[in-house]
Amino acid sequence: MTSTGSDAGAGAAPDRTGDGDFTRALTRDSLLRLARREIAAIHVPGFCDRRIAEDVARKAVRHKALGNYHKKYTSTVGRVHMPHIDTAWNPELTARYHDAALPSIHEVRALFAPYLSPVDHVRLLLQECWPAGADLLRLRGRPCFVGALRVFHPTTSVFPPHNDRIEQETDAPEIAGVTEQLVANIYLQVPEEGGDLQLWRRDPTSAEARTILEVEGLDPATVEPPAHVIHPRAGDLIVFSSRMLHAVTPARGGHRVGMAAFIACKGPDEPLQYWS
Ligand SMILES: O=C(O)CCC(=O)C(=O)O
């Protein structure tokens, strides 16, 4: 088992740190349960072939489109192609993001050719499993990118406790009615030590939310211990609520490379929408 839990505090529900907090397959039932917050995560070990994953991770680390996130703390993390958060409410950056979206999707797909890219595999499963299907997110009618590769450099890269909400990045009409935001991460390369994913089972308080907006993350010393700490392995898929607090600890001894797709949920009767 790759997941370990630790109790987040007194008064926790009886089995919230047990294996009952995870499911091991991306199915209709597990997605519905995750969207209702009945489980902490869907963790599918070996979702994609490890050798193919590590091969693409090596390409990502020396990719010509590898740049850093633009914000204060997350700028320690590299990413291949522009993610939506870097549009920063700026019309020119927003236009650049949408112009690059489809070519970037095709380029990421080509990195995996002749194999299916794991993010495309996730897209297909979401389309097949969710009651109302799933689509690429469009904002003001323009397609979004999906499939950002994130490169955490050894020792220096960290995601402090934070959450991710699309409403904080855009007021496009398409995001009206979002009730939950998930994130699917596919791990392509993870060093033996560090690079753990920490999950809390709660949204930030309003004071924490303000700090996250200001400085991109919380000082871990100000937050209780996480409910779950997962050391992912290359090839694993983990889906969890990005609206709840989560963090990534520094990787030791090598790069940590993942692929991420956010997923907006408006209830079972509306299609899921995904983007990076
Ligand atoms: O790389 C990870 O394990 C999760 C990173 C993260 O903050 C996210 O996907 O929103």
Ligand SMILES: [Fe+2]
């Ligand atoms: Fe995040």
